[in-house]
Amino acid sequence: MTVLVVGGSGFLGTELVRQASAAGHRVAATFATRPCDGPEATWHEVDLRxxxxxxxxxxxxxxxxxxxxxxxxxxxxxxxxxxVRLAMTAVKYDCRLVHVSSDAVFSGSRVHYDESCLPDPVTPYGAAKAAAETGIRLLAPAAVIARTSLIIGGIQSEHVRLVHDLATGSRTGALFTDDVRCPVHVEDLAAALLELAFTGACGVHHLAGKDAVSRHGLGVLIAQRDGLDASRLPEGLRAGTSLSGALDVRLDSRATRAKLRTRVRGVHEFL
Structure with a gap:
């Protein structure tokens, strides 16, 4: 059986390709701008537009x-x-669909969010993700919609790269102490998505770590893991800046974690 990973050249996509191939599946993957030629998958250039x-x-x-x-x-x-276009095509050709969404669909007004909470986005990205969820739920009710949070792993993670750049002084900026999320490790997330793909699960699922941590707190943990000087990480408050987006969004993933064999660790465990 073939597993198609759309966005296979990205950080999460690369791990999905690796794990699906290791599990013995035939894997195909798509890229939009960065071609890949890894032996774990056949690669196809696809623009979702x-x-x-x-x-x-x-x-x-x-x-x-x-x-x-x-x-x-x-x-x-x-x-x-x-x-939504991809979901329509998956339904037409009778393919099981797993769609990766984001905690950006929430405003942070209630802080804690379980799967029953309705999107109330406050950014263009969050609005686009929420619109995709709505379309998929109507067109492909048997699909899995998996909301996740900050995805952490090695230096390929944008969040890890930022910490390295700030600690070494190659980038300016600050890590906010009032911007809180529930990070997840890329390996755990990919494994959980593949597990959900081969079960009868449908609807919205939350796949985030159990530990809530600020961006600065996350940066300190990454720095300590990677042997960087955490004291060099600049900190600040996002409240009062012109930056848009929710401050504190904590995905409650307990219901989904209880269904899975995959352990979705908290940041204090995997870092």
Missing amino acids: DGARVEEVVASLAPCVVINASSGSADWAVTAEGS
């Missing part, structure tokens, strides 16, 4: 599972419309 190309690839591969790990940031045509 191009409906004909999306259908061409899905029809030719006939995958049993499609995992959408693409990241179009705030580009509505990719993140919202492209994800």
